Amino acid sequence: MDQELARRWLATALGEARGGRGEGGVPIGAALYGADGVLLGRGRNRRVQDGDPSAHAETAAFRDAGRQRSYRGTTMVTTLSPCWYCSGLVRQFGISRVVVGEDRTFRGGQEWLAAHGVEVVVLDDPECVELMRTFVAERPDLWNEDIGHD
């Protein structure tokens, strides 16, 4: 896809991630865009804010978009490479593309998604990397909890 468009969409997810950081939450954000480029939903990790472990950024954006008849042609934009939970979401619902802010600090199922026909675009964005590096260094307990690591 067009890299400029991908970066513009990433800015939406980054706004969510920064908002989550400001709330003392896990600083990961996401946005779901329609096949026509319209923003369908956006969200951030809400483990801390709502005490809800099921609200990863991607699932929050998916939820925010409400019921959809089809996800064909949609794009999930996320500041961090999707974990297995969120990768499973993408695969099950047939989301066509994933734009990843960064995959340096964590990598879940992005190769698995690519092997199953999902277009994966990794932007390697410095702000996304910095957000996660700082968070993981400051709150390793919270980060491990969020990805189910004992």
Next chain:
Amino acid sequence: MDQELARRWLATALGEARGGRGEGGVPIGAALYGADGVLLGRGRNRRVQDGDPSAHAETAAFRDAGRQRSYRGTTMVTTLSPCWYCSGLVRQFGISRVVVGEDRTFRGGQEWLAAHGVEVVVLDDPECVELMRTFVAERPDLWNEDIGHD
């Protein structure tokens, strides 16, 4: 695991599934049990009830359990074989075991989970099968929407 215990736990998930049917929802229920056998959370698919496509039975039960430091030794009990979304949840959070009410009408990632070390117990329960058979026959549109099939 002990089959009698598995069937007792399935009864909790089945109660959720029946409740969902009564609400006009997707009749799938789930429950998360701790390593010590205590019920941590229970839930049902809430797509219709809450207009929330992210609320599959398993993710609803996971959410209901709240924040947990570890899922080691826990069991996710579900009336229907988990889709990729819910299978991803199980893998990411290290849930140790999945009890499946039935896998005749639908099968998602249960073999993938087993290949990754999750204990999978399939009970082939007639009431679970009947709930789904009737639902899929009566509401194919809703069922296809729930699993992201165009």
